[in-house]
Amino acid sequence: MLPALETAPLILMLIAVAAYLLGSVPFGVVITRMLGLGDLRAIGSGNIGATNVLRTGNKGAALATLLLDAGKGGIAVLIARAVAGEDAAQLAALASFLGHLFPVWLGFRGGKGVATFLGTLLALAWPVGLLACATWAAVAAISRISSLSALVAAAATPLWLLLLDRAEAVALCVALAALVFVRHGENIARLRAGTEPRIGARKPDTRKS
Numbered sequence: 001m002l003p004a005l006e007t008a009p010l011i012l013m014l015i016a017v018a019a020y021l022l023g024s025v026p027f028g029v030v031i032t033r034m035l036g037l038g039d040l041r042a043i044g045s046g047n048i049g050a051t052n053v054l055r056t057g058n059k060g061a062a063l064a065t066l067l068l069d070a071g072k073g074g075i076a077v078l079i080a081r082a083v084a085g086e087d088a089a090q091l092a093a094l095a096s097f098l099g100h101l102f103p104v105w106l107g108f109r110g111g112k113g114v115a116t117f118l119g120t121l122l123a124l125a126w127p128v129g130l131l132a133c134a135t136w137a138a139v140a141a142i143s144r145i146s147s148l149s150a151l152v153a154a155a156a157t158p159l160w161l162l163l164l165d166r167a168e169a170v171a172l173c174v175a176l177a178a179l180v181f182v183r184h185g186e187n188i189a190r191l192r193a194g195t196e197p198r199i200g201a202r203k204p205d206t207r208k209s
Helices: 009-023 027-034 050-054 059-083 086-101 114-124 126-143 146-163 167-183 185-193
Strands: none
Touching: 009 059, 009 086, 027 050, 027 059, 050 059, 059 086, 059 114, 086 114, 086 167, 114 126, 114 146, 114 167, 126 146, 146 167, 146 185, 167 185
């Protein structure tokens, strides 16, 4: 089920472009460079997200990256909803998420989208977003594995939407969750092999995460 299309196509197109550009801002790269921590893409796994920023040893930088990556998705949704409506909000969620995964500024090689996924959820339907965050936190507390926490939270989100009677967002979140799984393909392989690193562990520069 999808929200009714009520916004003019041109407005939707402009919102999609703006949301993509906002989502494509690589805050992890910007923050690590500003703090003199080097090029994040040459550190640890080479990923631009908060988990890899944490491998620099700077917890403040990792927290800032997490909040900003989540915030850009949430802000895109809130602005689109205020300017147009729910159809625009869902489009902005998708576009900002794709911007993080495939940022034009980094040759379309971006992050895995977990923080941006959670940020868009909090803006789209905050109770569902809180449940997704709680799911991530619970799995992380038990397993100490960031990727597993992200995968479980993403997979559970359509269920939370249905339980809270937000069926109009299920199709979008199934698509976002599928992209999360695709971007975690190598992590899934390591989880199956029992070699996935735990939260806070420094990872050699294998460039395979």
